[in-house]
Amino acid sequence: MATTQLEPVQEPKYWHLKTVLQEALDSEFSVGEILPNERDLAARFGVARATLRQALEQLELEGRLQRRRGVGTTVAPPRMGIAVGTTGASEGAWPGSGSESWRTVGCAEAVPPAAVAAVLGTGTDELVHTVRRVRMMQGQSVATELIFVPSGSVPALPALLTPAAHAPAVLRELHAMALESEDRAVELGSARAEDAKQLDRLPGAPVLVVTTRYRTGQGVAAVSVATYRADTCRLTFGETGTVQISHHEQEERREAS
Structure with a gap:
């Protein structure tokens, strides 16, 4: 049987940003701290706001962030x-x-x-x-x-x-x-x-x-x-x-x- 070579899959930009954000959460922010607004975060990491939102949504799904109406996005406590x-x-x-x-x-x-x-x-x-x-x-x-x-x-x-x-x-x-x-x-x-x-x-x-x-x-x-x-x-x-x-x-x- 012939061997099929799988092409390497490029990591989506938002996924790479999620990893970078995760490292920032571990080193720069404490539990309960409010993150900067989306405009400032997007400017800091040099990405479009749509890409930033995807990364933030993924971190929220993983329990790293909490989005609270009237408060903003905060660092979630440990599971x-x-x-x-x-x-x-x-x-x-x-x-x-x-x-x-x-x-x-x-x-x-x-x-x-x-x-x-x-x-x-x-x-x-x-x-x-x-x-x-x-x-x-x-x-x-x-x-x-x-x-x-x-x-x-x-x-x-x-x-x-x-x-x-x-x-x-x-x-x-x-x-x-x-x-x-x-x-x-x-x-x-x-x-x-x-x-x-x-x-x-x-x-x-x-x-x-x-x-x-x-x-x-x-x-x-x-x-x-x-x-x-x-x-x-x-x-x-x-x-x-x-x-x-x-x-x-x-x-x-x-x-x-």
């Missing part, structure tokens, strides 16, 4: 290391058990997405209990979560529940069951309108989607779909209980709550 638990059976692994940084914001009966219904083994038009939660870190929302629980998983749930009692009752019934195992998958996605509102992002912003299946002896009892801000979060998996936060050459360690 937060967020432990998402261990894979496999462990004590208190049901969502809502133990000490967590999640806050429950509502619960309703709704038809789950088709992919979730397939995992749960429910019908395409069958209502399931849907708990919505928000995860807070350092005073800001970093993730939203939907926990889908079919009626068959919580047969002892009272028929009549007030809105305030719905989510606690569903989670309480889950905790009464023996959890055999759990598994997680992580993928890159785009923020839906409702999630974007909770996360203070624009719809379509890049997010990390963590899908967790909770299993008992009877099969999958619940599915969690958690959506994390991709620009601020660094997900960590492991059993050490320690979260490592790193951002370029800056590093610190803190114990996970």
Whole structure:
């Protein structure tokens, strides 16, 4: 078979500028500092403003910059290391058990997405209990979560529940069951309108989607779909209980709550 020689691909001008800007952020600016305006930056680096905007947008997607209306473009703080638990059976692994940084914001009966219904083994038009939660870190929302629980998983749930009692009752019934195992998958996605509102992002912003299946002896009892801000979060998996936060050459360690 003949060998095909690939031609070297020239690096786009905005990408090279992004690298230069990144080095400037590391050496000249501190976290929270406001960058000069676009005109001054473009003049400093000798590029068109359109090229500069592309580079700034890429740095924002990577979590290095934050654009805030009425403030300007500022240097973003380091990504937060967020432990998402261990894979496999462990004590208190049901969502809502133990000490967590999640806050429950509502619960309703709704038809789950088709992919979730397939995992749960429910019908395409069958209502399931849907708990919505928000995860807070350092005073800001970093993730939203939907926990889908079919009626068959919580047969002892009272028929009549007030809105305030719905989510606690569903989670309480889950905790009464023996959890055999759990598994997680992580993928890159785009923020839906409702999630974007909770996360203070624009719809379509890049997010990390963590899908967790909770299993008992009877099969999958619940599915969690958690959506994390991709620009601020660094997900960590492991059993050490320690979260490592790193951002370029800056590093610190803190114990996970």
